[in-house]
Amino acid sequence: MKKFVIMSAALVVFAGLASAELLLNGDFEQTLDVGWRETTYQMAGTFSFDRWDTLGQPAPGYAARSYKYLAKFAALTQTVPVSNAHLTLGFDARFRIGGGSSTCWPVAAFIIRYRDISGIELGNTKYYMHDAYATWANSDTAHLIDVSSVAGWQNYALDLGQEVTANLPGVNPDLVRNVSIQIYAYDNGT
Numbered sequence: 255m256k257k258f259v260i261m262s263a264a265l266v267v268f269a270g271l272a273s274a275e276l277l278l279n280g281d282f283e284q285t286l287d288v289g290w291r292e293t294t295y296q297m298a299g300t301f302s303f304d305r306w307d308t309l310g311q312p313a314p315g316y317a318a319r320s321y322k323y324l325a326k327f328a329a330l331t332q333t334v335p336v337s338n339a340h341l342t343l344g345f346d347a348r349f350r351i352g353g354g355s356s357t358c359w360p361v362a363a364f365i366i367r368y369r370d371i372s373g374i375e376l377g378n379t380k381y382y383m384h385d386a387y388a389t390w391a392n393s394d395t396a397h398l399i400d401v402s403s404v405a406g407w408q409n410y411a412l413d414l415g416q417e418v419t420a421n422l423p424g425v426n427p428d429l430v431r432n433v434s435i436q437i438y439a440y441d442n443g444t
Contacts, residue, residue, distance in 0.1 A: 276334045276341070277435065282316035290318070290330045299324025299441070313346065322439035324358070329365075330437040339368065339430040340415040348407045349383035359387035360441045364410075368418060368425055369432035377425035379417055381410060389442075394424030 278289030286292070286305050294301050304319040322328040343366060351360040363382040367375050377395035383402045384390070392398050397417065401408070418427040 276336065276433075277332055278334075280332075282318045286318060286330065290332050292328075293331055294322075294328045295326040296322075296328075297324070297326050301328035301439070303328065303330055317346075318437060320437045320439040322441055324441055326441065328439045331434055333367075333369065333373070333432055333434040336431060336433050338415070339418050339427040339433075341413075341433070343412045343414060343435075344410070346407055346409050347381070347401075349381075349401055349404070351383050351385060353385075356387045358441060359385050359389075361388055361390065361438075363436070363438040365434075365436040365438050366412070366414065366417075367434035367436065368414070368422070368430045369434060370429045371431040373432055375434075376429060377418070377422045379412070379421070395422055397421040 279286075280289070282305050286303055292303050300321075300323045302319075302321045304321070305316055306319070307316055318330055320328045320330050345364065347364055349362040349364075351362050353360060361382050361384045363380050365381075366379045368377050368379075369375050377397075379397045379399065380390070381399045381401050382388075382390065383404075384400070390396075390398055414430075414433065415427055418425050418430065
């Protein structure tokens with residue numbers, strides 16, 4: 255089963271009229287080894303991480319892609335220290351998956367992981383495209399935002415403090431001191 259997610263991202267903190275981008279190479283203008291860590295768990299199939307000029311995005315610039323065929327996952331990850339969860343995340347993304355069955359279902363996801371000062375995950379928000387067999391579910395520390403019916407490139411924005419307060423009752427927003435961003439391609443089977 256083929257699945258991939260392509261995106262460009264910016265994690266921005268807004269204070270009054272001033273703003274600052276927190277992600278290193280969030281616009282992918284440099285190669286992926288600048289700011290991003292490649293992670294794979296491979297039981298079968300292939301994976302790749304790519305950086306191209308726009309990848310069909312209407313805006314000029316670069317985008318990155320995580321791709322995984324068959325089990326398990328491939329992810330581009332970046333973790334940044336933050337003073338609190340009062341941040342706005344903005345990103346452009348195009349999600350795609352292919353195939354799928356009850357034993358081998360794909361997911362393309364953009365994941366925001368909220369971490370404490372020592373890096374332990376407190377909870378997460380996942381924008382995800384899936385097939386009918388996916389078993390991921392919401393909980394008090396995990397919020398799913400389904401983008402399965404969205405086609406093409408879209409612009410997304412998320413107020414992280416508001417997201418944690420409204421949708422993740424098991425996460426104390428005052429403990430968030432690191433945020434991880436993942437461009438994540440997943441398949442549960444072979």
